[in-house]
């Protein structure tokens with residue numbers, strides 16, 4: 001008879017989510033995506049591939065765009081996580097969200113939260129982006145619906161609005 005493999009004990013893990021301090025009890029290797037969706041009820045980040053290929057689970061961790069399906073929650077300890085729920089200011093959408101809505105950058109919506117966070121990350125501090133830069137910057141986020149043109153246009157529009165603001 002063999003011993004059953006040891007399951008790591010749950011631990012308390014603290015981090016900031018959308019500016020609010022949170023402490024969760026989770027197995028250290030639990031996926032950040034699951035902790036966000038199941039424990040914290042932040043269901044904006046979506047599971048597409050579950051293998052780090054599609055970007056639908058993208059969130060920002062300490063300002064870096066990460067695939068939350070690949071991040072063990074222990075790695076989030078002490079970090080600042082931003083999900084799509086943290087982008088709008090109350091009822092006021094972020095300029096990237098507005099541009100996606102107006103340019104038709106969202107269709108079925110599965111890729112949209114991750115795509116918008118990737119666009120937000122890409123635009124950070126930039127006043128001008130070429131189409132090639134936008135396509136390259138969003139290359140880790142896949143969309144099965146839009147053909148990408150409306151998404152690229154939405155990001156360009158968001159950049160124009162930020163420059164004009």
Ligand code: FES
Pocket residue numbers: 046047048049050051052053054055056057058067068069070
């Ligand atoms: S679900 Fe995480 S990259 Fe696809």
Ligand code: FES
Pocket residue numbers: 105106107108109110111112142143144145146
């Ligand atoms: S809008 Fe459907 S996958 Fe992008």
